[in-house]
């Protein structure tokens with residue numbers, strides 16, 4: 218009897234953690250995702266933070282993985298499988314669910330590079346034809362619709378994404394990012410990734 222009571226208590230906690238409208242399939246999917254992306258989806262090792270990301274961006278990326286368009290090595294290794302069996306309605310619900318969670322900044326970049334990163338973020342590099350990131354990602358790096366929030370993502374994830382656009386991989390959708398990233402030096406990538414990791 219004691220054992221049953223305990224199991225029920227555990228179950229109640231699990232169900233309470235899921236949003237009210239979520240069915241069993243939905244909470245199973247969420248658990249599958251947070252297994253890699255961290256409890257409360259703040260990111261964990263190579264898996265980026267999902268909490269507070271723009272819902273439409275999350276949705277676009279999930280379709281990109283499911284159709285194998287987003288094809289860098291980490292996407293292939295981790296996300297192609299994770300999205301293989303998701304229904305359209307589940308993709309939409311997962312995107313809305315993670316977008317509504319409060320994001321925490323990773324704060325893991327190099328402090329001494331953040332100033333340089335902030336200058337590039339807000340002004341671009343006119344002499345190298347690099348557009349200001351702010352023009353698309355917003356004044357507080359919060360993103361909009363299918364343009365992602367960058368503020369507070371981890372240094373290593375941001376750095377890797379900025380490097381990979383120059384390595385011939387494809388994004389979920391055609392975007393300006395290959396052109397933007399092509400003109401950035403390794404130092405500039407590190408400065409941008411550092412700055413953005415501290416933005417809240």
Ligand code: HEC
Nearest residue numbers: 249250253263264265275278279289291292295296299311
């Ligand atoms: C086995 C580990 C693993 C599982 C399970 C997993 N992910 Fe991921 N996810 C990753 C990794 C690693 C990346 C980074 C891929 C890359 O660098 O391109 C990622 C990337 C993503 C991205 C792109 C984020 C961005 O900022 O572009 C989204 C969205 C995402 N995952 C959502 C989910 C959802 C929703 C689930 C559950 C259905 C899930 N993931 C399950 C490991 C995982």
Ligand code: HEC
Nearest residue numbers: 348349350353364365375378388389390392393394397409
């Ligand atoms: C003209 C608009 C535009 C400009 C300017 C721009 N971006 Fe982007 N960026 C996008 C779009 C659109 C995406 C989503 C691409 C996709 O879905 O594959 C994106 C995606 C990204 C991502 C991937 C985030 C993730 O969660 O995986 C990073 C990192 C990024 N941009 C950094 C930058 C930086 C740094 C700059 C400035 C040097 C910049 N962007 C300038 C439009 C822009």
